[in-house]
Amino acid sequence: MKSRFSDPNYLRSDQYKNAANLTARAQLHARFSVNKLGWHRWLFEQLDLPETARLLEIGCGPAWLWAENAERIPGGWQITLSDFSSGMIEEAQAKLKMVPRVFTFDVIDAQSIPYPEATFDAVIANHMLYHVPDRVKAISEFWRVLKPGGQLYAATNGEGHLRELDELTARFTSASLWEGFSIAGTFTLENGAAQLTDQFSSVTMKRYADGLIVTEVEPLMAYALSGRGKEILTGDQIEAFARFIEQEISKTGAIHISKDAGLFVARK
Numbered sequence: 001m002k003s004r005f006s007d008p009n010y011l012r013s014d015q016y017k018n019a020a021n022l023t024a025r026a027q028l029h030a031r032f033s034v035n036k037l038g039w040h041r042w043l044f045e046q047l048d049l050p051e052t053a054r055l056l057e058i059g060c061g062p063a064w065l066w067a068e069n070a071e072r073i074p075g076g077w078q079i080t081l082s083d084f085s086s087g088m089i090e091e092a093q094a095k096l097k098m099v100p101r102v103f104t105f106d107v108i109d110a111q112s113i114p115y116p117e118a119t120f121d122a123v124i125a126n127h128m129l130y131h132v133p134d135r136v137k138a139i140s141e142f143w144r145v146l147k148p149g150g151q152l153y154a155a156t157n158g159e160g161h162l163r164e165l166d167e168l169t170a171r172f173t174s175a176s177l178w179e180g181f182s183i184a185g186t187f188t189l190e191n192g193a194a195q196l197t198d199q200f201s202s203v204t205m206k207r208y209a210d211g212l213i214v215t216e217v218e219p220l221m222a223y224a225l226s227g228r229g230k231e232i233l234t235g236d237q238i239e240a241f242a243r244f245i246e247q248e249i250s251k252t253g254a255i256h257i258s259k260d261a262g263l264f265v266a267r268k
Helices: 008-015 020-032 039-045 086-095 135-145 163-172 192-196 217-224 236-252
Strands: 052-058 076-083 104-107 120-126 146-157 202-208 211-214 255-258 261-267
Touching (some): 020 211, 076 086, 135 146, 135 192, 163 236, 163 255, 236 255
Parallel strands (some): 052 076, 052 120, 076 104, 120 146
Antiparallel strands (some): 202 261, 211 255
16 A cells, blocks of 8 residues: 555545644553653754754644744744645744744745745654655755755654554454554665765764553544544454553553664754
8 A cells, every 4th residue: 555644645644634634643642652842842852953943844734843942942933834734834923823933834835845945944854754645855845945054854763663552453453543554665764864865964863762551542532533443443343452452551550662762953
């Protein structure tokens, strides 16, 4: 099956037409992650930029990075938030409505960025490059719009990310809940550096140490149903899967799930 995670029509019309599916997955991480700093707080701390800088985020989603770090944003930063989904841009605008600063919003395809070369000091691509059909083109566009010495911050996951969740669902059904949703072979912590070094002179990687200890059924169910699970699990199967998860949790009091997320910092 073709990866749905790089099918722009599916992503725009279904998976990311609004923030509902993304929020279901984020809630699992927010409630049960071992690292209490939080991904977006950590990611913000990696932005090594001057007090005055121009930033472009590609694939901003509902603007969690900025909402969760509102009090830390330097006054001299000019921030453009973009997404290829107009629904996500609407979510981002609503999320930042009460943040006392001005953001610019734009609907942008990462493969064709409508800004002149050498416009930005930083480009942020947070867990989005594995969605892009032509990553070579997108990375070339990131490089083009960066100023000399500018930095790309490209976050992604490793291929073993949430592997216990895959194993758990495989024990319940032979029909994979994640078929077509794998990022393997796209843009991962294992192969991302090689893709970036074709354009960027310096690439480093930082990993974010974390894991999940899940003690409740419903958040894990919501996560599963945010993807292909809503097509595979119907009617009585949903209740059966919930009972299956409950039984797994009751064995030890929790389901332990490993995470492997990180960030590439690439300098032009």
